[in-house]
Amino acid sequence: MLHSDIKSRPIYTQLEPDLSGSQHLLIVEGDTVLPGRLDSLAGTFAPVEEQLHTWLVGTQAGGLGLGKVWRLPDVADVVDAFACATRGYGIGDRLYVQGTEPFLWSVAKAAAIIGFSADQIHLHHAGSLRRRVWCTHCHTVTENVTTSIASCAGCHRHLLVRDHFSRRLGAFMGVMVDAEAPGEVPAVEENFA
Amino acid sequence: MIGETLRLKVAAACAISPSLRHLRLVAADGGKLPPAAAGAHLQLVLKGATRTHRNAYSLISRPGARDAYEIIVRRVPASRGGSAFIHEQIKVGDVLEAGWPGNLFAPVRTARRHLMIAGGIGITPFLSYLADFAFGGADYALHLCCREDEQHVFDPWLAGKSGVSVHWDTDGRRLDIPALLAAQPVGTHLYVCGPAAMNDEVLELAAAAGWPASHVHCEHFGSALSGGEAFHAFLAKSGVEVSVGEDESLLEAIERIGVKAPCLCRGGACGVCVTPLLEGEAEHRDHYLSAAEREAGRLILPCVSRARSGRLVLDL
Numbered sequence: 361m362l363h364s365d366i367k368s369r370p371i372y373t374q375l376e377p378d379l380s381g382s383q384h385l386l387i388v389e390g391d392t393v394l395p396g397r398l399d400s401l402a403g404t405f406a407p408v409e410e411q412l413h414t415w416l417v418g419t420q421a422g423g424l425g426l427g428k429v430w431r432l433p434d435v436a437d438v439v440d441a442f443a444c445a446t447r448g449y450g451i452g453d454r455l456y457v458q459g460t461e462p463f464l465w466s467v468a469k470a471a472a473i474i475g476f477s478a479d480q481i482h483l484h485h486a487g488s489l490r491r492r493v494w495c496t497h498c499h500t501v502t503e504n505v506t507t508s509i510a511s512c513a514g515c516h517r518h519l520l521v522r523d524h525f526s527r528r529l530g531a532f533m534g535v536m537v538d539a540e541a542p543g544e545v546p547a548v549e550e551n552f553a
Numbered sequence: 554m555i556g557e558t559l560r561l562k563v564a565a566a567c568a569i570s571p572s573l574r575h576l577r578l579v580a581a582d583g584g585k586l587p588p589a590a591a592g593a594h595l596q597l598v599l600k601g602a603t604r605t606h607r608n609a610y611s612l613i614s615r616p617g618a619r620d621a622y623e624i625i626v627r628r629v630p631a632s633r634g635g636s637a638f639i640h641e642q643i644k645v646g647d648v649l650e651a652g653w654p655g656n657l658f659a660p661v662r663t664a665r666r667h668l669m670i671a672g673g674i675g676i677t678p679f680l681s682y683l684a685d686f687a688f689g690g691a692d693y694a695l696h697l698c699c700r701e702d703e704q705h706v707f708d709p710w711l712a713g714k715s716g717v718s719v720h721w722d723t724d725g726r727r728l729d730i731p732a733l734l735a736a737q738p739v740g741t742h743l744y745v746c747g748p749a750a751m752n753d754e755v756l757e758l759a760a761a762a763g764w765p766a767s768h769v770h771c772e773h774f775g776s777a778l779s780g781g782e783a784f785h786a787f788l789a790k791s792g793v794e795v796s797v798g799e800d801e802s803l804l805e806a807i808e809r810i811g812v813k814a815p816c817l818c819r820g821g822a823c824g825v826c827v828t829p830l831l832e833g834e835a836e837h838r839d840h841y842l843s844a845a846e847r848e849a850g851r852l853i854l855p856c857v858s859r860a861r862s863g864r865l866v867l868d869l
């Protein structure tokens with residue numbers, strides 16, 4: 361489910377330091393790190409360790425000690441930290457984010473708001489495929505969707521979860537699945553566990 | 554004024570320094586001019602005694618102005634003719650032919666901050682930027698590097714503008730470009746316009762400081778670049794041979810014999826003039842072709858590039 365013919369579906373890459381950057385900020389959603397994977401991430405970023413800050417978010421497998429490490433309880437704290445950044449971020453800085461898609465895009469959006477450009481941000485998907493879904497009818501965002509059809513948290517319509525993705529909203533589009541024939545809802549599949 | 558070209562009357566012409574002339578151009582028919590945005594340039598057709606020059610100049614008039622276009626022209630020491638013509642021949646009341654304004658160097662609207670570095674006359678596109686930013690309240694800084702004796706030449710356009718620093722080659726007045734580039738916040742866009750050596754230096758330093766390429770913009774002035782050894786070119790489609798003189802560009806030689814060739818910036822930047830090269834080896838001087846395209850040797854930009862040796866055959 362990480363690949364799609366839909367062009368707006370983001371494509372993620374492995375994280376590796378962009379050596380042209382001046383400062384490097386690595387933000388990891390803690391529970392997406394598999395045992396042993398932290399060490400390999402540490403190895404990958406070793407060349408820029410002097411210029412590296414790592415933010416570990418949420419619960420985590422301990423042990424990562426990469427550059428200067430800061431622990432934050434929740435992605436909302438990352439967003440806050442960007443919004444009231446006392447240290448300005450530089451045009452030569454690079455941001456690397458690992459986590460689920462809702463996490464990646466929450467961080468990427470917050471970074472974009474303070475001026476990071478897309479080519480300064482590297483995103484790597486890890487962990488659950490759960491999606492943030494934006495209802496095209498009532499514009500409510502439904503979090504943690506793992507099924508092909510989900511009930512909108514706002515208007516309770518049955519939404520077909522599309523691969524169409526909005527970078528601005530950081531969410532997949534959800535469209536009413538039984539608009540033509542009310543009540544005819546196809547079988548729900550657990551696609552994004 | 555509707556038509557493929559504009560007819561402009563010289564309303565004022567004055568020397569603002571021994572080597573700089575300021576021109577104010579209005580529509581010859583007294584009408585309104587097409588508006589141009591910040592960073593736009595104007596291509597003037599300059600009909601000299603022996604040949605016609607087409608040179609592009611940045612508009613320094615207020616963006617959107619429809620009453621007049623203003624330009625500043627530096628007299629190039631070994632002038633190919635265009636700048637000497639403007640300095641020596643043009644007088645108030647003359648009518649010139651010009652293309653519609655084009656814009657290859659517009660400021661990026663989504664930028665958080667604009668950092669401009671100008672070398673001498675390279676300040677001209679930024680004079681229109683400043684006029685533009687004054688409205689929008691954009692955050693910006695302009696660094697002008699020039700000769701000490703020219704530090705006040707642009708004052709009439711800089712008066713009352715904050716964020717402008719002037720540098721020249723003396724202890725304490727030099728611009729520390731690496732330090733400047735390293736200190737810029739995310740969301741900054743860099744614009745550089747100056748002599749080729751300065752442009753190249755700034756671009757290299759920006760890359761070294763980690764600037765994303767999408768945030769770095771450069772305007773080259775190509776006019777001084779296009780001369781070189783004389784050579785011949787054969788235009789295969791038109792079936793004519795043209796000899797290109799030392800002080801004219803391939804494009805100018807093609808235009809001189811009356812063959813129509815597309816162009817826009819005339820400085821090797823826009824790629825509009827790109828022409829298939831059927832035979833011969835080009836000396837590429839443009840900023841448009843990729844390394845692979847140069848290597849392949851099948852394309853040439855006649856506005857700046859020449860023959861490495863002997864003769865070129867163009868599909869024109």
Ligand code: FES
Pocket residue numbers: 815816817818819820821822823824825826827839841854855856857
């Ligand atoms: S006219 Fe723009 S590259 Fe030649």
